[in-house]
Amino acid sequence: xxxxxxxxxxxxxxxxxxxxxxxxxxxxxxxxxxxxxxxxxxxxxxxxxxxxxxxxxxxxxxxxxxxxxxxxxxxxxxxxxxxxxxxxxxxxxxxxxxxxxxxxxxxxxxxxxxxxxxxxxxxxxxxxxxxxxxxxxxxxxxxxxxxxxxxxxxxxxxxxxxxxxxxxxxxxxxxxxxxxxxxxxxxxxxxxxxxxxxxxxxxxxxxxxxxxxxxxxxxxxxxxxxxxxxxxxxxxxxxxxxxxxxxxxxxxxxxxxxxxxxxxxxxxxxxxxxxxxxxxxxxxxxxxxxxxxxxxxxxxxxxxxxxxxxxxxxxxxxxxxxxxxxxxxxxxxxxxxxxxxxxxxxxxxxxxxxxxxxxxxxxxxxxxxxxxxxxxxxxxxxxxxxxxxxxxxxxxxxxxxxxxxxxxxxxxxxxxxxxxxxxxxxxxxxxxxx
Amino acid sequence: xxxxxxxxxxxxxxxxxxxxxxxxxxxxxxxxxxxxxxxxxxxxxxxxxxxxxxxxxxxxxxxxxxxxxxxxxxxxxxxxxxxxxxxxxxxxxxxxxxxxxxxxxxxxxxxxxxxxxxxxxxxxxxxxxxxxxxxxxxxxxxxxxxxxxxxxxxxxxxxxxxxxxxxxxxxxxxxxxxxxxxxxxxxxxxxxxxxxxxxxxxxxxxxxxxxxxxxxxxxxxxxxxxxxxxxxxxxxxxxxxxxxxxxxxxxxxxxxxxxxxxxxxxxxxxxxxxxxxxxxxxxxxxxxxxxxxxxxxxxxxxxxxxxxxxxxxxxxxxxxxxxxxxxxxxxxxxxxxxxxxxxxxxxxxxxxxxxxxxxxxxxxxxxxxxxxxxxxxxxxxxxxxxxxxxxxxxxxxxxxxxxxxxxxxxxxxxxxxxxxxxxxxxxxxxxxxx
Numbered sequence: 015x016x017x018x019x020x021x022x023x024x025x026x027x028x029x030x031x032x033x034x035x036x037x038x039x040x041x042x043x044x045x046x047x048x049x050x051x052x053x054x055x056x057x058x059x060x061x062x063x064x065x066x067x068x069x070x071x072x073x074x075x076x077x078x079x080x081x082x083x084x085x086x087x088x089x090x091x092x093x094x095x096x097x098x099x100x101x102x103x104x105x106x107x108x109x110x111x112x113x114x115x116x117x118x119x120x121x122x123x124x125x126x127x128x129x130x131x132x133x134x135x136x137x138x139x140x141x142x143x144x145x146x147x148x149x150x151x152x153x154x155x156x157x158x159x160x161x162x163x164x165x166x167x168x169x170x171x172x173x174x175x176x177x178x179x180x181x182x183x184x185x186x187x188x189x190x191x192x193x194x195x196x197x198x199x200x201x202x203x204x205x206x207x208x209x210x211x212x213x214x215x216x217x218x219x220x221x222x223x224x225x226x227x228x229x230x231x232x233x234x235x236x237x238x239x240x241x242x243x244x245x246x247x248x249x250x251x252x253x254x255x256x257x258x259x260x261x262x263x264x265x266x267x268x269x270x271x272x273x274x275x276x277x278x279x280x281x282x283x284x285x286x287x288x289x290x291x292x293x294x295x296x297x298x299x300x301x302x303x304x305x306x307x308x309x310x311x312x313x314x315x316x317x318x319x320x321x322x323x324x325x326x327x328x329x330x331x332x333x334x335x336x337x338x339x340x341x342x343x344x345x346x347x348x349x350x351x352x353x354x355x356x357x358x359x360x361x362x363x364x365x366x367x368x369x370x371x372x373x374x375x376x377x378x379x380x381x382x383x384x385x386x387x388x389x390x391x392x393x394x395x396x397x398x399x400x401x402x403x404x405x406x407x408x409x410x411x412x413x414x415x416x417x418x419x420x421x422x423x424x425x426x427x428x429x430x431x432x433x434x435x436x437x438x439x440x441x442x443x444x445x446x447x448x
Numbered sequence: 449x450x451x452x453x454x455x456x457x458x459x460x461x462x463x464x465x466x467x468x469x470x471x472x473x474x475x476x477x478x479x480x481x482x483x484x485x486x487x488x489x490x491x492x493x494x495x496x497x498x499x500x501x502x503x504x505x506x507x508x509x510x511x512x513x514x515x516x517x518x519x520x521x522x523x524x525x526x527x528x529x530x531x532x533x534x535x536x537x538x539x540x541x542x543x544x545x546x547x548x549x550x551x552x553x554x555x556x557x558x559x560x561x562x563x564x565x566x567x568x569x570x571x572x573x574x575x576x577x578x579x580x581x582x583x584x585x586x587x588x589x590x591x592x593x594x595x596x597x598x599x600x601x602x603x604x605x606x607x608x609x610x611x612x613x614x615x616x617x618x619x620x621x622x623x624x625x626x627x628x629x630x631x632x633x634x635x636x637x638x639x640x641x642x643x644x645x646x647x648x649x650x651x652x653x654x655x656x657x658x659x660x661x662x663x664x665x666x667x668x669x670x671x672x673x674x675x676x677x678x679x680x681x682x683x684x685x686x687x688x689x690x691x692x693x694x695x696x697x698x699x700x701x702x703x704x705x706x707x708x709x710x711x712x713x714x715x716x717x718x719x720x721x722x723x724x725x726x727x728x729x730x731x732x733x734x735x736x737x738x739x740x741x742x743x744x745x746x747x748x749x750x751x752x753x754x755x756x757x758x759x760x761x762x763x764x765x766x767x768x769x770x771x772x773x774x775x776x777x778x779x780x781x782x783x784x785x786x787x788x789x790x791x792x793x794x795x796x797x798x799x800x801x802x803x804x805x806x807x808x809x810x811x812x813x814x815x816x817x818x819x820x821x822x823x824x825x826x827x828x829x830x831x832x833x834x835x836x837x838x839x840x841x842x843x844x845x846x847x848x849x850x851x852x853x854x855x856x857x858x859x860x861x862x863x864x865x866x867x868x869x870x871x872x873x874x875x876x877x878x879x880x881x882x
Contacts, residue, residue, distance in 0.1 A: 097753030111565070126750045128804035131545070132717050134778045155791045157807075158749060161782055161800070164790055168783045193791050200789070215754075274708055274763060275742050283566050294754030301758030304819075308709050308758065308766065310744050315592060316560045318866060319531025320649075320728030324735030324742065326862030329708060332742065344568045348595055349602045355634070356598055357589045357627050360876050366595070369874065370562035373591075376869030384865065385738075428760030431818065432752060435810030440803065442794050 015236075016394035019244065019403045021257035023264055025378055026333070029387035030267045038267040038418075042259060043251055045417035049410070050249065054417050056424030061211030062409055065219050066242035066402070073206060074234070077221060080184055080204060081228035085119050087182065088146040090139065092166060093226045094125040095150035096158045097294060098214020099186075102405070103226035105291040106218065108284055109401050110232050111343055117231030124166065125149075125159030133165065140169065146182040148229070150222055152208045154187060154194025157436070176201075186221050213424050215295045216409055219402070233398045240402025248410040258407045261335075261389060262414040268333050268387055269307055269419075275332040276307040277325065281314050281374050284396055285337050289313075292408060299412050299423040306419070307333070315373050322377075326384045334381055334388045338374060341395040342367040449670075450828035453678065453837045455691035457698055459812055460767070463821035464701045472701040472852075477685055479851035480693060483844070484683065488851050490858030495645030496843055499653050500676035500836070507640060508668070511655060514618055514638060515662035519553045521616065522580040524573065526600060527660045528559040529584035530592045531728060532648020533620075536839070537660035539725035540652065542718055543835050544666050545777055551665030558600065559583075559593030567599065574603065580616040582663070584656055586642045588621060588628025591870070610635075620655050647858050649728045650843055653836070667832045674836025682844040692841045695769075695823060696848040702767050702821055703741055703853075709766040710741040711759065715748050715808050718830055719771050723747075726842060733846050733857040740853070741767070749807050756811075760818045768815055768822045772808060775829040776801040 048054040049063065084091055093100050100123055107113040113121030124136055147170065149163045170179035185198040186206040198205045206221035208214075217223065219241055228234045250256040253263055265276070276296070278289045289311030300306040312321055325334065348369075350362045361369065378388050391407070393400045416423025437445035482488040484497065518525055527534050534557055541547040547555035558570055581604065583597045604613035619632040620640040632639045640655035642648075651657065653675055662668045684690040687697050699710070710730070712723045723745030734740040746755055759768065782803075784796045795803065812822050825841070827834045850857025871879035 096750070101754065126753070127715075127717065127747070128749050128800055128807055129716050130776045130780045130800035130804070131778055133780050133800060137780075157792075157803070158753075160790050160792055161795065161803070164783055164785065164792060165780070168785070193789070197789050274765060281561075282563050283561065290754065293751075297755050297758040297762070301755075301762030303761065304764050306758060306762045308742070308744070308763065309755075310742070313561070315562050316530070317727075319560070319592075319863070320535065320724065321731050321735075321743075322866065323860045323862040324731040324740060326865055327737065328731070328735030328740045329742065330738050331708060342564045344565055346564045346567050346571075346599070349598055351598065351602070355627070355631050356594050358591075358594055358598060360874065361595065364874075366562055366564035366567060369591070369595070370564070372873040373562055373866070373870045375873055376871075377866040379869050380865035384862065426757045428757040428818065429753070431760055431814035432756065432807070432811040435813050436807045437810075439806040439809055440794065440798075 016240070016397055016399045018247065019257055019400070019407055020392040021260050022390040022392060023260060025382040026264050026268070026387040026389050030264060034267050034271070035263065038263050038270070039253070041418050042263045042266060042414055045262070045414045046251065046259060048417045049413045055422035059211055059213045059216070059424035060413070061209050062216040062219065063245070065212070066238050066245045066406065069219070069238065070207070073221060074224070077206065077225050077228050077234070080225060084146045084184070084229045085117060088119065088144045090120045090122055090143050090145040091226065091229050092122050092124050092136070092140070092145055092147045093150065094147055094159050094162050094166065096126045096156060098217055099150040099159065099222060100126060101287070101291040101294055102218025102223040105287040106223060106227045106232060106237070106401055107230045108287045109396055110230070110398065111284055111396065112230035112232055119229060119231070121226060121230050125162030128158055128161070133162065137169070146184065148184045148186060148225055149194065150186040150208070151194050152188050152214070153192045154197065184225060186225060215298055218291070218405055236398035237402040240399035241406040242402070244403040244406035248406065258411040259414065261411045262418065264387070264389060265307070265333070265411070265415055266418045273331055273333050274308060275310060277310050277312050277332060277334045278337065279312040279314050279334055280337045281370055282339050282342065282396070283313060284343070285339065286311070286313050288337065288404070295408055295412050298426045298429070299416050300419060300421065302421050302428065305421060314377065315370070318377060325381055325386060330385045332386055334386050336374065336378060336388060336390045338390050338392045339396055340392065342370070343396060450674070450831055450834045452681065453691055453834070453841055454826040455694050456824040456826060457694060459816040460698050460702070460821040460823050464698060468701050468705070469697065472697050472704070473687070475852050476693060476697045476700060476848055479696070479848045480685065482851045483847045489856035493645055493647045493650070493858035494847070495643050496650040496653065497679070499646070500672050500679045500840065503653070503672065504641070507655060508658070511640065511659050511662050511668070514659060518580045518618070518663045519551060522553065522578045524554045524556055524577055524579040525660065525663050526556050526558050526570070526574070526579055526581045527584065528581055528593050528596050528600065530560045530590055532651055533584040533593065533656060534560060535721070535725040535728055536652025536657040539721040540657060540661045540666060540671070540835055541664045542721045543830055544664070544832065545718055545830065546664035546666055553663060553665070555660060555664050559596030562592055562595070567596065571603070580618065582618045582620060582659055583628065584620040584642070585628050586622050586648070587626045588631065618659060620659060649732055652725070652839055670832035671836040674833035675840040678837040678840035682840065692845040693848065695845045696852065698821070698823060699767070699845070699849055700852045707765055707767050708742060709744060711744050711746050711766060711768045712771065713746040713748050713768055714771045715804055716773050716776065717747060718777070719773065720745070720747050722771065722838070729842055729846050732860045732863070733850050734853060734855060736855050736862065739855060748811065749804070752811060759815055759820060764819045766820055768820050770808065770812060770822060770824045772824050772826045773830055774826065776804070777830060
């Protein structure tokens with residue numbers, strides 16, 4: 015079990031006056047109450063709030079069995095979904111350094127774009143290698159995953175026959191209705207449930223995320239335990255004891271003061287996809303009615319050498335949140351060499367994890383001095399327990415921010431506009447004249 | 449030879465009134481003059497302006513020979529650099545779909561972070577595989593690549609002996625001085641030049657970018673030809689004939705009206721790294737003195753399912769620029785199946801490239817209707833000629849925007865702050881008390 019997540023706001027405090035923080039406190043407390051009591055707009059989509067406690071144990075154990083079967087039968091699992099149907103799983107799998115074959119199974123992704131090159135590259139990878147498919151779609155009609163699934167299904171049936179293919183397809187979809195559910199029942203796929211009361215971007219701890227994570231070798235018991243502990247912490251109305259509430263408080267106070275962009279920084283490539291997941295969570299939940307901080311991710315120290323100048327001295331309308339994982343997976347030391355020909359003598363024999371953390375400290379101080387409020391989320395290590403906490407932390411904080419901003423954090427009305435245009439341009443029946 | 453790049457501003461026009469465009473025109477024309485006549489701040493770093501014409505032919509042919517030698521001797525080339533020292537090369541290599549082994553050589557990257565996991569992953573890849581290293585650093589003292597190079601050099605020397613290692617190391621560095629130049633001369637590495645009059649983010653068409661691109665199998669003659677043609681086009685003072693000038697004009701007019709974020713969208717995973725390169729170019733050139741649009745990249749349609757809601761209906765302070773590559777590399781068709789069980793009958797047999805482009809059209813219209821000015825950069829295909837044009841297009845446009853904004857687009861004073869803190873925290877001699 016890892017230590018609990020902490021939030022360090024010491025480099026944000028000078029940007030929020032005491033009266034501002036005090037003034038925002040009742041706003042976020044009321045928002046938290048609305049969330050926990052399920053009395054706000056979109057309350058019918060807050061099933062994730064209780065998920066670590068109420069999750070379906072029977073399905074949970076079926077997930078573990080299916081994960082084992084996938085690993086037994088295949089060298090590759092193709093997770094086929096878009097947006098909230100894969101971002102959480104992918105974030106988890108990369109955070110845990112899984113899915114690259116360590117457990118005997120590689121995880122690849124399909125159905126998140128319409129790019130033919132990506133699909134052809136995937137088909138190249140699948141040549142001569144046994145694979146299974148987890149198609150994840152509430153309705154089954156979202157264009158990207160539906161096309162990818164049609165292609166993958168045809169390939170599976172060609173290779174393993176209709177019955178063999180059906181045994182390698184796992185459908186995570188609506189419990190009762192919809193195109194994919196009907197197809198799964200007709201063809202005999204094993205199915206898992208996208209709950210009705212949980213939107214895509216909050217669904218990582220349902221079967222949507224759990225099956226791919228378990229297949230990749232992740233310990234989903236530990237994941238749920240970490241989430242459960244953080245869910246309890248998130249009940250507290252004391253920001254000193256509840257880091258999600260503290261994060262929401264500062265975030266809202268800073269937005270109210272005119273901030274427009276939030277950058278989520280990591281110093282560890284394994285967290286890149288956490289930033290992608292977070293961008294959907296916060297962008298889609300809060301970016302509406304012409305409001306919301308624009309969410310952006312940064313991979314550091316890499317991006318200090320591209321975006322660092324902007325962060326340090328560009329427009330002063332941004333806040334930075336840093337994901338600080340204390341312990342790297344596999345450390346490595348700077349080789350000791352005699353002399354100082356490369357100017358690195360002072361680093362002889364020192365650990366990269368240490369040097370990376372000094373760069374983080376140095377950047378936090380520099381950015382705060384340059385006028386950027388910085389918050390730091392501290393995690394012990396990249397394990398399932400910390401990850402469960404992190405997912406839960408962000409989801410609660412996001413729900414609170416939404417209600418504090420006066421928006422419904424659980425809808426996404428803007429996502430439909432381009433689809434209507436696309437369907438019309440493609441001549442989809444029913445859309446010709448829209 | 450591909451068609452010349454076009455810029456479509458029809459979905460941005462309604463956001464800029466005629467008087468606003470007319471008012472901005474003399475500003476960008478004056479900025480263009482300052483750039484071309486090299487009379488502005490930072491003019492000593494505008495060597496890239498003439499590069500497609502004046503480049504060193506002797507070095508160019510040495511680059512081609514070295515590229516061949518690398519492919520003969522190695523299965524992997526490790527490009528070791530950070531920021532402008534690798535972003536252009538990587539953007540080019542991925543744009544051209546090279547570097548994954550097609551030419552017999554894979555290109556991997558090191559020295560762009562301090563993350564120990566990434567370094568360990570790289571060392572795993574190098575086990576048992578012949579490799580060469582291109583270390584790219586003007587000074588040789590930048591921490592990330594210097595550490596990576598120390599590790600890689602030790603590995604090469606262990607495996608091939610001191611002399612064998614020296615034959616596999618290619619140093620792109622200062623022509624005359626500096627830590628890396630001295631080391632290269634002492635050890636006998638072949639060296640290439642980071643020109644004095646070209647900053648990192650404008651250096652992709654110098655040896656900095658050309659050696660890795662050529663090694664990966666890219667046609668650098670065609671690249672320079674495309675760049676040369678665009679450089680000529682960029683001399684024109686007529687925005688109707690000069691797309692870089694038109695882009696600068698709209699960008700500046702929209703920024704003046706209060707826009708704060710620019711999103712560069714692609715619909716092709718092969719352009720992801722172009723967005724990363726562009727973020728440095730524009731972020732570092734224009735993000736200073738508390739000014740500049742915040743640059744962000746989007747991979748579509750993927751990110752329509754995460755950032756789409758924000759783009760459609762979040763804060764109305766953003767502009768979108770779309771990279772539209774007309775022809776995909778390898779197309780693929782939706783398999784034809786009987787019936788309509790998956791709701792995709794209307795797409796039976798249609799090309800993914802076509803569907804992807806309809807999604808693009810649909811999104812551009814939707815975003816513009818939602819209040820986002822959209823510009824579209826149209827490229828024929830992902831080849832060297834188009835790429836040379838694109839690099840040149842953005843570099844000229846960026847230089848013009850900088851002078852139009854009244855900043856020096858060729859310095860990056862903000863990048864040093866975190867380094868000073870980091871050196872102090874690491875106890876680097878000379879930084880103890882800073």
